[in-house]
Amino acid sequence: MAKKTAWAGRPKAAGRASAKKKRVAKRPVAKTAKKSATKKPVRKAAAKAAAPEPVTILDYVRLAATRLKRAHVAFAHGTTDPVAEAAFLVGEAMNLYPDEVEPRAAQRVPKAAGRRILDWLDQRIATRKPAAYLVNRMYMRGVPFYVDERVIVPRSFIGEILESHFGDDDVLRLRDPTKITRVLDLCTGSGCLAILAAHAFPNATVDAADLSANALAVAARNVREHGLEDRITLLQGNLLSAVGDRSYDLIISNPPYVDADGMASLPRECLAEPRMAFDGGADGIDLVRQIIDGARDHLRPGGGLLCEVGRCKSALERAYPRADFLWLDTEESEGEVFWIEAGAL
Numbered sequence: 001m002a003k004k005t006a007w008a009g010r011p012k013a014a015g016r017a018s019a020k021k022k023r024v025a026k027r028p029v030a031k032t033a034k035k036s037a038t039k040k041p042v043r044k045a046a047a048k049a050a051a052p053e054p055v056t057i058l059d060y061v062r063l064a065a066t067r068l069k070r071a072h073v074a075f076a077h078g079t080t081d082p083v084a085e086a087a088f089l090v091g092e093a094m095n096l097y098p099d100e101v102e103p104r105a106a107q108r109v110p111k112a113a114g115r116r117i118l119d120w121l122d123q124r125i126a127t128r129k130p131a132a133y134l135v136n137r138m139y140m141r142g143v144p145f146y147v148d149e150r151v152i153v154p155r156s157f158i159g160e161i162l163e164s165h166f167g168d169d170d171v172l173r174l175r176d177p178t179k180i181t182r183v184l185d186l187c188t189g190s191g192c193l194a195i196l197a198a199h200a201f202p203n204a205t206v207d208a209a210d211l212s213a214n215a216l217a218v219a220a221r222n223v224r225e226h227g228l229e230d231r232i233t234l235l236q237g238n239l240l241s242a243v244g245d246r247s248y249d250l251i252i253s254n255p256p257y258v259d260a261d262g263m264a265s266l267p268r269e270c271l272a273e274p275r276m277a278f279d280g281g282a283d284g285i286d287l288v289r290q291i292i293d294g295a296r297d298h299l300r301p302g303g304g305l306l307c308e309v310g311r312c313k314s315a316l317e318r319a320y321p322r323a324d325f326l327w328l329d330t331e332e333s334e335g336e337v338f339w340i341e342a343g344a345l
């Protein structure tokens with residue numbers, strides 16, 4: 001999941017200001033029929049005058065955040081709130097990385113970029129499509145990935161864990177990243193985790209597998225755009241059958257894990273994403289079970305499996321009461337990703 005975008009200029013006074021305007025407009029000016037007939041247009045004109053054209057990046061972020069908030073869109077696709085999503089859209093229109101947007105708040109937005117922002121906003125609100133599909137991009141850990149409706153929008157918590165638990169800066173280091181030479185990203189989708197793994201493990205080659213030919217076409221584009229064709233191999237097939245008899249130091253997977261209740265109540269935004277990226281069967285762990293049961297045959301001694309399961313922690317612990325799962329928390333998740341050593345499988 002993308003890091004929460006900081007934005008200092010939150011439009012905190014927007015609601016209060018408009019309430020104040022309404023109170024002033026409600027004052028009884030005159031009671032004649034003639035005057036009350038002109039009341040509406042006058043009010044409209046006054047409202048227009050009070051809403052100046054957006055000019056700067058800050059203006060557009062404020063305007064976009066206010067509209068997104070009012071429209072009650074769902075934020076589950078790499079941005080976590082209206083301001084972060086507004087900043088993301090404005091950044092894309094201005095060709096800025098997410099962390100470059102806030103420092104340039106005072107910069108003027110060219111007319112064409114302003115029109116693009118307003119158009120994306122209209123589409124976002126009318127169609128409820130995730131913003132990432134409108135701009136064909138999403139960032140994970142600051143790294144850009146091409147996305148379209150053929151793949152789920154990247155937002156896995158595993159991206160953060162690849163940095164925090166294998167890098168130098170964490171109390172719990174699962175493995176020395178330089179000693180990991182073979183990695184499998186199972187259920188790769190856009191290839192985002194395979195690409196982050198290639199960055200995190202400089203001496204590793206990575207296999208990235210998915211059942212969906214559509215997803216693999218997007219992954220191929222991302223692998224090419226990141227110049228990693230010599231380190232990442234794409235494989236098509238049903239879960240571990242895609243890898244033949246290959247074995248790995250590390251298997252990472254963000255498989256489909258939404259249970260039947262969750263599938264019945266997906267937010268509209270998620271309906272634009274491939275259903276097969278979510279559907280984990282009645283209790284959500286149909287595919288996770290197959291991954292756990294098969295992983296032992298594909299892990300080298302000393303290897304491990306890192307797997308995201310969303311809200312399925314209890315279902316999993318019921319299904320494997322003796323398994324030694326280590327649950328890893330991230331900035332925005334608790335008990336949604338487990339690590340298990342090859343020897344404990």
Ligand SMILES: C[S@@+](CC[C@H](N)C(=O)[O-])C[C@H]1O[C@@H](n2cnc3c(N)ncnc32)[C@H](O)[C@@H]1O
Nearest residue numbers: 154156187188189210211212238239254256277
């Ligand atoms: C939750 S998405 C994760 C995508 C990507 N790893 C990410 O984090 O953004 C799950 C992926 O599993 C793939 N998938 C679904 N069923 C599969 C199966 N039986 N075998 C392999 N991949 C499958 C879907 O096509 C989808 O790309």
